[in-house]
Amino acid sequence: MSARYAFRLPLLALALALGACAVTGGETGTPREAGTNLVGEACTVTAGPATLGAGGERQTTVHCGSWQQPSARIAERGATQPQTGDSPAAALAAGPWRAELDSRMRCDAPAATAFAGGLDGAVMQCRLLNGGFPMVALALAAEGRIFLADGIPAALPVVERAVLAALGRGTLGAETAESRAIAFVRAATGRPLAGAGALDAYYTALATAQYQDTVQDFAASEENYRKALLVQAEAIGSDDPSSADPLMHVALELSNQGRYDEAAPLFDEAQRLAAASINPSDLPRLLSYRAIDAANQNRLDDALGFAAKATALRREFAARNGNEVGNGFTGFAGGGDLISYGGASGTVIGIDLAQSLHTEAALLLRLNRLDEAAQKADEAIAITRASRAAPPWWLPQFLETRATVAAAGGDSRSAAALQGDAVTIWANTLPDSVPEGLARLALGRYQHATGRSDAAIATYRQGLATLKARNAEIRPRELIGFLDVASAAAAATPGEAGRLEVEMFEAMQLMRSGVTSRTVSLATARLAAGDQQVGGVIRAQQENDRKRYALVAALNRALAVPAEVRDTKAIDGLRSRLIETEAEGRRLDETLQAASSGYRQLLATPVGASELQALLKPGEAVVAFASAETATYGFLVRADRLRIWRIDAGDQAIGDVVIALRKGVTPTRSGLPRFPVEQSRGLYRTLFDPVAGDLDGVTSLVTSANGALASIPFGILVAGPGEARGGSYREVDWLVRHYALAQVPSVRAFADLRRVGTASGGTQALVGFGDYQPPRDMNALFSSLPANCVRDRKVLGALGPLPGTAVELERVAAQLGAGPDALVLGDAFTKTAVTGRPLSDYRIVYFATHAVLASEIRCFAEPALLVSPGPAAGADSALLKLSDILNLKLDADLVVLSACNTGGTDGKSGGEALSGLTRAFFYAGARRLIASHWPVPDASTAALMTAIFGGQGVGGAGALRDAQLGLIDGRGPGTTPVEWSHPLFWAGFSTIGDGTGVAAR
Known part of the structure; x- marks a missing residue:
């Protein structure tokens, strides 16, 4: 379930009726230069068209900087309106203008002041409900005329020059002395004034993020919500209650990526702020x-409690404000601008x-x-159908939910009809988009349920064609649903089975984690900054x-107009431009992927089954598992076959076993834990029994x-009989006895x-980094970070020095014939020492240090390797983050990540951290990696590495297997203790890559 209520382009501004002439005079609709605002942005003034209305006002707009929305609006009270007793304060107090203002802002009481040219009036300090940005509302009186205005303080x-020009007392470009009103506004805000550019950046980031969420690009959406949060903090401060809105969106996008630990504290903070927000919608x-x-985490009862409370608050607000909201709700028609977004009107509620x-x-x-x-879905659909203010993508989403309800009740025909309507709306609203592609998968499911197998397959x-073209991300729940029905369709139509299985294999590869999305987003930023052509x-x-977003928004606004008055020519033109923009986007995607093979790897574009089979050698197999809440699918590819099977165990069941296995390799105060051999054997059978042959x-x-x-590591699985006896695990039939094992992200x-045919061109054998030294003054290290980073302090403070890694690196260097200058140890192992070294000169790059997960270091939101912090440096100096790794330039046959703990405290999230780090190193130029899932004792690590680097095929699955079996069976160099047969000592390391190795020298 994705975020479906994010920032949306407003459709809410009440039209201000204009009189017979504009404030500034001149030709209607023609922008006229009006000098600069208080932050130096060039501004123009534009007269609006003359219209009639109950308010009798007439309006002019001010535009500053590059922002396309008005920085201010000026309305002159119409000549036909009563003037008796009218004063600036009274004009600000009531009437249609004030009612519209209150739908957008919260304002203090008016204060009498003087404006440029000696004009008397009153000003109100205001805050936008949507974003909390400072605004002003004011009234000026002169010659029996009343001018009303609102906009950004800058x-x-x-505004003053425009009013003086309307009175014939000056020109738009004339400079005037700073008025008392301006001095009052400067003093009242308490912060540097924000220009139109700040609001432009804020609302552009929000609009972009909302679109990215709609097409389920959650990582990119998160990044843009973070940008909006930073821009807002510059204008109003970082702890202002109005920051609740972008902050809660960041939290939700983290949740949508499965990064629940990171989302939790942000939700808590957003709730604290929302309780004090001026916007009752927050x-x-x-x-x-x-x-x-909560629903993303399958905590459905908690989720329903939150949702019911939200509904109750919205109904209460509507009732308290006299807004009847239900099936008859219509909302306001017409267009609007961003500062006119009504955060508290009946329409928005x-x-x-x-x-x-x-x-x-x-x-x-x-x-x-x-x-x-x-009942709930029908009410939501009725409200949305009746409102022109609802985002156009809500109706198809709501219809899809209603279709799923119908299908769950056994009414597949109604489900297919409702889903078909949703597909049609998606095709018109966001053509060839991810939501349209996913909607078609669901429609196929219902068509299959009604017996229309041919239609379902089509x-x-x-x-799938749409999703592949978009390089879309399919979430596990969506993927398993498709695979279930595709399997049934394959069984029902044997002639299509082979083709369907190939399509299922490609669809599986579109399922990605939040870490993958985050890594892609960071790599995109790196490419944009570092490569002129690709950038x-x-x-x-x-x-x-x-x-594309602007065209979609314009098209949806045009379609929201009643059919009898639609501009069909303009709609056709928008659709044509949207098709051209879509085609241009696909060409750019192809160009980018062709320009950077590493970027293509990060995107994980699907590989066809036949393409993969052509790369496999005799005796090789690739096995992939895709797990969701209720089930897991396995995919086995050999040179001569593709096998797909369903496993009736999902995330919870498998996760519980993984936690038990992780506990079995975690030392306790009393010594070695007993490894759960039987549970490991059971997991092996669950995963592999269907394809044993x-x-x-x-x-x-x-x-x-x-x-x-x-x-x-899959080597920890038990494939056959054999038990642990008296602390010895040598009789256990570990999976590593059967296969040389490698893993890939x-x-x-x-x-x-596998296609990389060239070896490293590095002239040096090895560079090794290790002997991590913790910060000597943790408080000083974190002094520049916010107070809520206390958890980060605890995590980093609990990770001690690693003196044994120096010995490990020295042995490896000796085996490779590398001199002492090849090692960077202790206090010298700094971030600068890594990033400033010409790493492309080295065939093997070796890190022996701690790793931390993004969920553990919340203030950085990226997995990282620990480095020894420099003196008087900030917290960033202690972390070689994923984004830093993406910026490295490697030409390495092998990267080793030793002593790292990438398992996570719950045994579930660590694999994603390892996946992110390995993806980053591959992107930076590594050909294969050896990495550890947990810290392995120094002595067995040294023995294992000695064996790996002492033979042929270094970094390959075969070399690791031989070294691991040597420790298990006591065939290692010297005396190998029997306790080393426990998987704590040998199973933690995995080779990551295509399984091949390289020569050590």
């Missing part, structure tokens, strides 16, 4: 988002209520309370995204997995690494 001198929206977060009801419906559906789910293929393509991509003749097995399975990574 635009005040332009708290119910926060509760609604917490409902989605109404469409917020629709979102809240939809969330409840989705949760009740998952709880199998179908009648209640149908619909699936349309959906130009990326910037063109970003501009294409903005153009297909593994005959396999000697090299490459695995890829998501979720909990990514947190363990994606099938694409295997294919691209």
Whole structure:
């Protein structure tokens, strides 16, 4: 379930009726230069068209800087309106103008003041409900005329010049002395004034993030919400209650990526701020988002509680303000601008209520309370159909939920009809988009349920083609649903089975983790900054995204107009431009992927089964597992076959076993834990029994997995009989006895690494970094970070020095014939020592240090390797973050990550951290890695590495297997203790890559 209520382009501004002439005079609709505002931005003034209305006002707009929205609006009270007793304060107090103002802002009481030219008037300090930015509202009186204005404080001198020009007392470009009103505004804000550019950056970031969320690019959406948060903090401070809105969006996008530990404290902080926010929509929206977060984690009862409370608050607000919100809700028609976004009007509360009801419906559906789910969904759909202010992508989403309710109740025909309507709306609203592709997968499911297998297969293929073209991310729940129905369709139509299985294999590769999305986002930023040619393509991509969003928004606004008055010519033109923009975007995507093979690996574009089979050697197999809440699918590829099987165990069941296995390799105060051999054997059987015969003749097995399975090395699984006796595990039939094992973060990574035919051109054998030294003054190290980074302090403070890594590195260096200058140890092992060294000169790059997870260092939000911090340096100096690794330039046959703990405290999230780090190193130029899932004792690590680097095929699965079996069976160099047969001592290391090795020298 994704975030479906984010920032949206407003459709809410009440039209101010204009009189017979504009404030500034001149030709209507023609911008006239008006000097600069208080922050130096060039401004123009534009007269609006003359209209009639109950308010009798007439309006002019001020635009400053590059912002396309008005920085201020000026309305002159019409000549036909009563003037008796009218004063600036009275004009500000009531009337249509004030009612519209209150739908957008919260204002203090008016204060009498003087404006430029000696004009008398009153000014109110205001805050935008949407964003909390400072605003001013003012009234000026002169010659029996009343001028009303509102806008950003920086635009005040332009407003004054426009009014003076209307009175014939000056020109728009004339400079005037700073008025008392301006001095009052400067003093009242208490911060440097924000220009139009700040609001432009804020709302552009929000609009972009909302679009990215709609197409389920959650990592990119998170980045843009963070940008908005930073811009807002510059204008209003970092702890202002109005920051609740962008902060809760960041938290929700983290949740949508599965990064729940990172999301939790942000939700807590956003809730604290929302409780004090001037926008009454913030708290119910926060509760609604917490409902989605809880649902993402399958805590459905908690989620329903949050959602019901959000609905109740919205109904209460509507009732308290006299707004009847229900099936008859219509909202206001017409267009508007960003500062006119009504955060507290009946329209906004109404469409917020629709979102809240939809969330409840989705949760009740998952709880199998179908009648209640149908009622909530129907009410949400009715509100949305009746409102022109609702985001156009809400209706198809709500219809999809209602279709799922119908299908769950056994009414597949109604489900297919509702889903078909949703597909049609998506195709018109966001054509060839990820939501359209996913909607087609769901439609195929319902078509199959009604017995229309041929139609279902055709619909699936349309959906998959769209998703592949978009290089989309399919979430586990969506993928398993598709695989279930595709399997059934394959069984029902044997002639299509082979083709469907190939398509299932490619669809599986579109399932990605939040860490993958985050890594792609960081790599994109690195490419944009560091490669002039590729950076130009990326910037063109970003501009294409903005153009596409603007066209979609304009098209949706045009379609919101009643059919009898629509501008069909303009709509056709918008659709044509959107098709061209889509085609341009696809060309740019292809250009970018062709320009950087490492970037293609990060994107993990699907590899066809036949393409993969052509890369496999005799005796090799690739096995991938895709796990969701209720089930897991396995995919086995050999040169002559593709096998797909369903496993009736999902994230929870597999995760519980993984936690038990991780505990079995975690030392306790009393010594070595007993490893759960039987549970390991059970997990092996669950995963591999369905394809036992297909593994005959396999000697090299490459695995890829998501979720909990990514947190363990597969060599720890037990394939056959044999028990531990008296502390010895030598009789256990470990999987590593059967296969040389390697793992990859994606099938694409295997294919691209296998194609790399050249060895490193590095002139030096080795550079090694280790003997980590913790910071001597933790408080000083973190002094520049916010107080809520206390958890980061505790995590880093608990990780002690690693003196044994110096010995480990010295032995490896001796084996490779590398001199003492090849090692960077102790206090010299700094971030600068890594990033400032010409790493492309080295064939092997070796890190022997701690690793930390993004969930453990929340203030950095990236997995990282620890380095010895420099004196008087900040916290960033202690971390070689994922983004730093992406910036390294390697030409390495092998990267070693030793002593790292990438398992995580729960045994589930660490595999994602390892996946992120390995993806980053591959992107930076590594061909293979050896990495540890948990810290391995110094002595056995030294013995293992001595064996690995002492033979042939260093870094390959075969060399690691031989070294591990030597420790298990006591065949290592010297005397090998029997306790080393315990997997703590040998199983923690994995080779990551295509399984091949390289010569040591």
